[in-house]
Amino acid sequence: xxxxxxxxxxxxxxxxxxTKAHLESFKIEVDPDEYVLDGVERIWAFHDRSLTFRHACxxxxxxxxxxxxxxxxxxxxxxxxxxxxxxxxxxxxxPLRNFPVVSDLVVDMGxxxxxxxxxxxxxxxxxxxxxLPYETVEFPADGIEHERLAxxxxxxxxxxxxxxxxxxxxxxxxxxxxxxxxxxxxLKDGQAFNLVDHADGIWRCHSGFECSxxxxxxxxxxxxxxxxxxxxxxxxxxxFFGKK
Amino acid sequence: xxxxxxxxxxxRWFDPRFRxxxxxxxxLNRITALGLTLYLAMHLVMLGKLAQGPEAYDSxxxxxxxxxxxxxxxxxxxxxxxxxxxxIRIALTSFGIGVRYQKxxxxxGLALSVVATAIFGYYMFFIA
Numbered sequence: 001x002x003x004x005x006x007x008x009x010x011x012x013x014x015x016x017x018x019t020k021a022h023l024e025s026f027k028i029e030v031d032p033d034e035y036v037l038d039g040v041e042r043i044w045a046f047h048d049r050s051l052t053f054r055h056a057c058x059x060x061x062x063x064x065x066x067x068x069x070x071x072x073x074x075x076x077x078x079x080x081x082x083x084x085x086x087x088x089x090x091x092x093x094x095p096l097r098n099f100p101v102v103s104d105l106v107v108d109m110g111x112x113x114x115x116x117x118x119x120x121x122x123x124x125x126x127x128x129x130x131x132l133p134y135e136t137v138e139f140p141a142d143g144i145e146h147e148r149l150a151x152x153x154x155x156x157x158x159x160x161x162x163x164x165x166x167x168x169x170x171x172x173x174x175x176x177x178x179x180x181x182x183x184x185x186x187l188k189d190g191q192a193f194n195l196v197d198h199a200d201g202i203w204r205c206h207s208g209f210e211c212s213x214x215x216x217x218x219x220x221x222x223x224x225x226x227x228x229x230x231x232x233x234x235x236x237x238x239x240f241f242g243k244k
Numbered sequence: 245x246x247x248x249x250x251x252x253x254x255x256r257w258f259d260p261r262f263r264x265x266x267x268x269x270x271x272l273n274r275i276t277a278l279g280l281t282l283y284l285a286m287h288l289v290m291l292g293k294l295a296q297g298p299e300a301y302d303s304x305x306x307x308x309x310x311x312x313x314x315x316x317x318x319x320x321x322x323x324x325x326x327x328x329x330x331x332i333r334i335a336l337t338s339f340g341i342g343v344r345y346q347k348x349x350x351x352x353g354l355a356l357s358v359v360a361t362a363i364f365g366y367y368m369f370f371i372a
Contacts, residue, residue, distance in 0.1 A: 071262035134344065163270060167253050207334050209266025209346055222266075223343045230340035 006032045006087040010039055012051065013094040014104050021101065023092065024048075032082035036074065037065050039081060040093060040105070053105040060216060063153030066160070067105055068094040073157035073214040096160035098169070109156055115172055116154060119195050121179025122186070125150045129186045132220055133227075152178060152219045158211035170200045174211035174221030177202055181224035184231065193232050202228050265347045273330050276323035283320045314368055321364045325357035 008030055015021040026043045037055055044051045056062040058077045065076045070084050070092050085091045099107035127139045127146040139146060158174035159165045165173045172180075177196055184192035196202045205225050212222040258271055290308075293301045307313060333349045336342050342349055 163257055163267065166256055206270060207266065207337060207346075208270045210264060213264040213266065222346075226337055226340045226343045229338060233339070 002031060002033050004032055005029050006081065008039065008081060008085055008087075009090040010043060011090055011092040012040070012043060012105070013092075014051075015095075015101050016050075016103055021094075030081055032080065032087070034081055035077055036067075036069055036079045036081060036084065036091065036093065037076040039091070040067075040076065051105075052103045054107075061149070061153060063155030063217075066096050066155035066157045066216075068092075068096060068160065073097075073160045075153075075155055075157065075216040078216065096156050098160050098162065098165040098173075099156060107156070109154075111169065112156055112159060112173065112175070113154065115176040116179050119172075119176055119180035119192060120183045120187075121150070121152065121176070122183065123150055124148070125182060125186060129182065132218075132223065134223075150182060151217045152182075153217050155216065157214045157216060158219070158221050161208075161210035161214045163208045163210065164204055164206050168200075168204075171204045172196065172201050174205075174225065175219070177205070177228060178219050178221040178224040181228045184228070190235055193228075193235050196228060197232050197236075202232065265350045269330050269333070269346075269350045272326055273334070276327040276330075279323045280320065280327060283323075311369075318361065318365050318368060322357060322361040325360045326354065329353035329357055 006029070007027060010026040010028060011023040012026060013021050014024045026047050028039060028042055028047070030039050030042070035058075037058065040051070040053055041055070044053070053065070053067070055065040055077065057064070060075050060078045063075070066073060067076050068074075069076060069079055073096065074084070076093070081091065093105065095101050095105045095107045099109055099112070102108050124147050127148050130148055130150060131137045152175055154175060156175065158178075162171075162174055164171050180192040180196045180201075184190070202225055205222075207222075209222045212220045215221060257274065260268055260271055290304060293304045308317075330350070330353055333342075333346065333353055337346050337349070
């Protein structure tokens with residue numbers, strides 16, 4: 001934190017009930033090293049207590065505060081105001097795209113969570129299956145089976161950025177397919193292939209790669225989707241030749 | 245359902261603002277595909293001139309040699325290169341090859357397309 005003060009015009013998306021969303025302006029003084037979520041909370045605390053938004057942990061673990069900040073999907077609890085605007089500038093905060101908006105900045109993520117359950121995406125994973133294969137992270141080889149939280153925090157930023165999810169909600173979306181990839185990496189039983197090997201699964205991705213660009217948590221969904229395709233094809237070829 | 249397809253959502257496919265090279269490639273691939281499809285239709289109409297006799301065909305060929313039409317043909321060549329090379333990029337990355345380098349592959353493909361189009365343009369406007 002610094003003693004520097006900026007005046008920033010927050011343009012916050014407001015929507016109540018079935019009314020059309022509109023932007024409301026809140027000019028507030030902030031420390032530029034504060035986070036966007038701090039600014040939104042300040043608006044709620046000192047300007048308008050009717051503002052609704054999702055948040056919990058404030059340290060990029062819960063994934064609740066994903067929002068559109070100046071047109072880009074961000075986890076607002078780790079996005080500094082300095083990184084997205086300037087002194088005297090504007091900062092537009094909108095709800096994630098491709099989810100139904102419940103009110104203001106709150107979106108309904110129910111279908112997304114249901115699909116994460118469908119592919120048996122686990123929040124806690126063995127450390128050896130917790131990283132991407134191309135990463136060079138070493139864990140202690142002490143004979144103990146360590147576990148840790150999975151990288152995906154289910155913030156929904158990837159689905160908001162996905163051009164395919166934009167036009168159809170039947171597409172599972174990047175996070176769900178990445179979850180299936182992780183499930184298969186752990187269980188190695190081929191069951192996850194059946195869950196994603198269809199027109200609304202891995203084959204619907206149109207290679208926009210926006211999911212990986214906006215992911216705040218190193219999941220790299222695009223890489224996982226492509227790797228899942230490769231594995232599914234290998235699995236199907238083996239099945240064709242009678243191997244299990 | 246909460247997120248049904250709609251014309252306005254579809255048009256947002258073509259909005260490059262705040263997006264990354266992956267989306268720019270996605271947009272370019274769709275625009276060039278539409279352009280090449282339109283060209284194919286026009287090409288078939290042109291071939292139809294053959295059935296109207298040599299005079300109709302010759303007058304069309306004379307029109308085709310004007311700078312404006314030549315520039316249009318150069319755009320078709322550019323679209324062919326961009327779509328084709330990006331198609332190879334998509335085919336490779338779709339099966340796990342070079343996914344981490346998809347941005348670099350896009351820029352390399354675009355650079356190759358520009359160079360190839362420039363060579364064709366030089367021959368079309370200054371040699372042929």
